[in-house]
Amino acid sequence: MGFFETSLKGRTAVVTGSGRGIGKAIAMGLAKMGANVVLNGSSSPEAVNAVYAELTGMGCPAVVAMGDVRRQEDVKTLCAAAVNSFGSLDILVNNAGVTRDKPLAMMSEGDWDDVIGINLKGAFLCTKTASKYMIKQRWGRIINISSVAGVMGNPGQANYSASKAGLIGLTKTTAKELAPRGVTCNAIAPGLVVSAMTEILPEKVREKYLDSIPLGRLGTPEDVAYAVGFLATDLSGYITGQVIQIDGGLAM
Numbered sequence: 001m002g003f004f005e006t007s008l009k010g011r012t013a014v015v016t017g018s019g020r021g022i023g024k025a026i027a028m029g030l031a032k033m034g035a036n037v038v039l040n041g042s043s044s045p046e047a048v049n050a051v052y053a054e055l056t057g058m059g060c061p062a063v064v065a066m067g068d069v070r071r072q073e074d075v076k077t078l079c080a081a082a083v084n085s086f087g088s089l090d091i092l093v094n095n096a097g098v099t100r101d102k103p104l105a106m107m108s109e110g111d112w113d114d115v116i117g118i119n120l121k122g123a124f125l126c127t128k129t130a131s132k133y134m135i136k137q138r139w140g141r142i143i144n145i146s147s148v149a150g151v152m153g154n155p156g157q158a159n160y161s162a163s164k165a166g167l168i169g170l171t172k173t174t175a176k177e178l179a180p181r182g183v184t185c186n187a188i189a190p191g192l193v194v195s196a197m198t199e200i201l202p203e204k205v206r207e208k209y210l211d212s213i214p215l216g217r218l219g220t221p222e223d224v225a226y227a228v229g230f231l232a233t234d235l236s237g238y239i240t241g242q243v244i245q246i247d248g249g250l251a252m
Helices: 021-032 045-057 072-086 109-137 158-181 203-211 221-231
Strands: 012-015 036-039 062-064 091-094 140-145 183-190 243-246
Touching: 012 021, 012 072, 021 036, 021 045, 021 091, 021 221, 036 045, 036 072, 045 062, 062 072, 072 109, 091 109, 109 140, 109 158, 109 183, 140 158, 140 221, 158 183, 183 221, 221 243
Parallel strands: 012 036, 012 091, 036 062, 091 140, 140 183, 183 243
Antiparallel strands: none
16 A cells, blocks of 8 residues: 555645645645645646646545735635635645745845745744634644755755744744644755756756765655655654654755
8 A cells, every 4th residue: 555545535735835846746645645635826826727637637626725825815815715615624734935045145135035925924824824723623734844954054045044944943833832732733854856946957066966965866746745644644643843854864
């Protein structure tokens, strides 16, 4: 039996930033496990709608709720879409994120605000809103997609590293506050993951990255999705406030 055959039937998951990459893999994985999935994005409705078409074509229950996670009203609409469509909101995956990479001295205030706003404020607003539903039902899973950049820092990513480190702090505090209500909160910190950006790296740069990873390969979006799938189930009920690094040993 494959891992994604573990059942999440009857559970409803909201996955922010689910139009491509890690977010798409997470949405697909949770759907294959039987969850109802609420897809979200703000900048590329075409990508999100393509994932929706793929899921519904497989017979997986899904809806699209586009919106900006930095806006409280959009977040309320997103969470309400889960309850209105499927009757509950059980799993929240805070995956929406952007980068605006520059050396610190050249980074603009706008570069900082965009990244902190989407990556950190967005997760706060989604957690605040979704947790109200979870507290009432005394069951919930909140999974934040952080990064090894938030654990060890990364040159040229002061804004991104700060947002992902902040997400770890948010994870631990959320876990402590919501534990008495049966709601867990954990973070996943991916390392270098195959993406459109890594695919176009020059071979020498790619080899340098690979040399820094003990397992000798880049991660895949599915590597992250597997861990999210586990954390979304009853099997993870005694795990909360943790940061799981999925990085091939990069940051150990």
